[in-house]
Amino acid sequence: MPSADRRIPARRKPRQVRAELTRERILTAAAHVFTEYGYAAGTTNRIADHAHVSIGSLYQYFPNKEAILAELMVRHIDRGMWTEADELELTPGSLETTVRALVRDAVDNHRDDPQLLRIMLEEASLSQELLDTIERHGKKRVGQVRDLLARHPDVHVGDLGMAAELIVFTVETNTHKVMADPRAIPIETFEDELVAMVTRYLRGDR
Amino acid sequence: MPSADRRIPARRKPRQVRAELTRERILTAAAHVFTEYGYAAGTTNRIADHAHVSIGSLYQYFPNKEAILAELMVRHIDRGMWTEADELELTPGSLETTVRALVRDAVDNHRDDPQLLRIMLEEASLSQELLDTIERHGKKRVGQVRDLLARHPDVHVGDLGMAAELIVFTVETNTHKVMADPRAIPIETFEDELVAMVTRYLRGDR
DNA sequence: CAAAGAGCTGAGTTATTGCTCACAATACTG
DNA sequence: CAGTATTGTGAGCAATAACTCAGCTCTTTG
Numbered sequence: 001m002p003s004a005d006r007r008i009p010a011r012r013k014p015r016q017v018r019a020e021l022t023r024e025r026i027l028t029a030a031a032h033v034f035t036e037y038g039y040a041a042g043t044t045n046r047i048a049d050h051a052h053v054s055i056g057s058l059y060q061y062f063p064n065k066e067a068i069l070a071e072l073m074v075r076h077i078d079r080g081m082w083t084e085a086d087e088l089e090l091t092p093g094s095l096e097t098t099v100r101a102l103v104r105d106a107v108d109n110h111r112d113d114p115q116l117l118r119i120m121l122e123e124a125s126l127s128q129e130l131l132d133t134i135e136r137h138g139k140k141r142v143g144q145v146r147d148l149l150a151r152h153p154d155v156h157v158g159d160l161g162m163a164a165e166l167i168v169f170t171v172e173t174n175t176h177k178v179m180a181d182p183r184a185i186p187i188e189t190f191e192d193e194l195v196a197m198v199t200r201y202l203r204g205d206r
Numbered sequence: 207m208p209s210a211d212r213r214i215p216a217r218r219k220p221r222q223v224r225a226e227l228t229r230e231r232i233l234t235a236a237a238h239v240f241t242e243y244g245y246a247a248g249t250t251n252r253i254a255d256h257a258h259v260s261i262g263s264l265y266q267y268f269p270n271k272e273a274i275l276a277e278l279m280v281r282h283i284d285r286g287m288w289t290e291a292d293e294l295e296l297t298p299g300s301l302e303t304t305v306r307a308l309v310r311d312a313v314d315n316h317r318d319d320p321q322l323l324r325i326m327l328e329e330a331s332l333s334q335e336l337l338d339t340i341e342r343h344g345k346k347r348v349g350q351v352r353d354l355l356a357r358h359p360d361v362h363v364g365d366l367g368m369a370a371e372l373i374v375f376t377v378e379t380n381t382h383k384v385m386a387d388p389r390a391i392p393i394e395t396f397e398d399e400l401v402a403m404v405t406r407y408l409r410g411d412r
Numbered sequence: 413c414a415a416a417g418a419g420c421t422g423a424g425t426t427a428t429t430g431c432t433c434a435c436a437a438t439a440c441t442g
Numbered sequence: 443c444a445g446t447a448t449t450g451t452g453a454g455c456a457a458t459a460a461c462t463c464a465g466c467t468c469t470t471t472g
Contacts, residue, residue, distance in 0.1 A: 012448080016439065019449060040246060043429060054451040059431060159399070162391070166380065166399050173379045174372070185368070193365070193372050200410075201403035222469070225419060249459060260421040265461060 012060050023061045025051040027075075030068045035115045039069065070130050073120050077137050079109075095154040096199045102145070102167070103191055103198075106175040115180060142168050149202065156204030167198055217269055229267045231257040233281075236274045241321045245275065276336050279326050283343050286315045301360040302405045308351070308373070309397055309404075312381040324386050348374050355408065362410030373404055 014020045029051035033042040044065050048055040062068045093101075110117060146164035149155045157163040174194055178184050220226045235257035240248040250271050254261040268274045299307075316323060326332075332340075352370035355361045363369040377400065384396050 015448065018439080022449080044431075045429075048452095055431080056433080056452065057450050060449075065430065157399075157402075159395070162395065162399055165391075166396070166403065169383060170376050170380060170403075174376060177375060185371075189365070189368065190372070193363075193368055196363075197372065197376075197403060197407035200406040204406075221418065224469080228419080250461080251459075254422095261460090262422065262462080263420055266419075271460070 011063055014061070019061075022051075022053055022057055026053060026058055026061060027068065027071060029053075031072055031116055034069065034072075034119050039119050044068075066127060069120060070127065072116070073130060074133065076117065076120070077133065095152055095202060096195060098148065098152060099198045099202070100191070100195050103171055103175065103195055106171050107179065107187065107191070110175055110179040117176070117180075138168075152202075155202045157202060163202065167202075170194075171198065217267055220267070225267075228257075228259055228263055232259060232264055232267060233274065233277060235259075237278055237319060237322055240275065240278075240325050241319060245325050250274075272333060275326060276333065278322070279332070279336060280339065282318075282323065282326070283339065285318075286343075301358055301408060302401060304354065304358060305404045305408070306397070306401050309377055309381065309401055312377050313385065313393065313397070316381055316385040321386060324382070344374075358408075361408045363408060369408065373408075376400075377404065 012019075014023055026047065030042070030047045033047045033050050036042070037046065044058055045055055047068070048058045051058070062071070142161075142164045145168055146160050149157075149160055149164060155163075171194065174190070178187055178190050220229055232253065236248070236253045239253045239256050242248070243252065250264055251261055253274070254264045257264070268277070348367075348370045351374055352366050355363075355366055355370060361369075380396070380400055384390050384393055
């Protein structure tokens with residue numbers, strides 16, 4: 001492994017469609033390879049092989065291995081970002097309906113490739129910059145949920161911010177677990193329990 | 207990195223106290239090094255250095271790097287296992303008290319070295335055997351909690367097994383998160399919310 | 413106290429992997 | 443179609459890290 005901090009030369013920017021396709025093939029292959037082998041064992045040569053591309057080509061579009069993972073991560077985050085329209089859409093209905101929508105949202109976010117997400121979050125040591133992006137995304141999401149809860153009449157909790165944080169994290173990790181586990185519990189059943197837990201919590205029953 | 211599956215020669219078993227001490231020093235150093243550098247960058251040479259032991263000695267007691275982590279993991283699990291006495295001790299009291307005890311237990315389990323636990327669980331790719339041990343431990347724990355809930359009069363949930371699973375996982379991961387995050391939320395506050403959530407869920411209020 | 417064995421050493425071997433670079437192939441342009 | 447720019451190739455370099463082994467020191471034992 002070469003020294004980590006070396007001057008990273010600027011990469012060529014694709015000008016022809018061919019090049020753009022190559023880039024995409026590399027990313028697709030990387031997703032597959034990381035999923036199958038994990039981050040450490042998902043070598044750049046393996047990725048290149050899988051993409052039917054030479055290792056040299058790979059390094060023409062990505063300055064290093066981490067950059068590939070970073071791009072996958074950024075794309076995932078972008079896909080998962082709520083638009084304001086989505087947010088409004090969640091407002092009406094009973095508390096349970098709202099919570100269920102939240103859970104469904106988390107499930108959708110994991111649908112593509114739960115294994116890959118796990119690897120991205122857990123296995124690879126991401127750059128500080130990327131971690132910051134994820135952090136910001138998380139904070140924004142907690143904020144959205146907090147606002148959502150604030151607008152709902154049935155919510156009775158002490159600290160709304162903390163409740164939002166607790167909920168987002170709990171829903172996220174539980175979904176993550178059920179989706180990532182091959183021999184998983186049926187999602188529907190688990191979803192019901194999760195929804196029940198969160199709903200009862202928010203309702204603040206004594 | 208040498209090929210993963212090679213004949214692993216039997217290691218020397220310590221016969222003198224001196225040897226036992228060396229083994230312990232290696233394990234202690236490994237815990238420190240893994241915590242500070244992570245698993246991948248926590249090299250065997252670094253561990254040996256930190257333990258003031260030659261790399262050769264290290265390999266006299268552990269067949270490979272993973273075995274070191276495995277031993278740390280097994281020890282952690284053993285420490286965290288409930289005895290029957292512990293179990294009985296948890297029975298009496300209000301539901302909230304019981305839940306709080308559960309949460310406290312998780313906190314205690316993370317107290318030693320939350321970073322290390324994170325590394326063990328997330329970063330390293332553990333052997334199937336070790337994963338099975340962890341799995342068995344998890345199942346046993348869920349079983350213990352299920353029995354605990356079954357004995358409590360205030361618990362009203364549909365599927366007790368699933369409830370136990372949901373609770374154990376939720377308490378575990380939330381605790382894990384708060385403990386591992388350096389700029390963490392005050393544990394007490396978070397604990398209260400977590401306890402509230404789980405308690406309200408179990409009480410099954412409508 | 414001397415022989416035997418247990419424990420310890422660390423330079424060196426083996427293997428892997430991220431990544432470069434000199435060159436070849438392909439696409440664009442006038 | 444010649445000349446230029448872009449894209450693609452893959453052997454091999456350099457770095458790194460897991461692990462070995464020949465020979466040493468320390469402990470035990472008779």
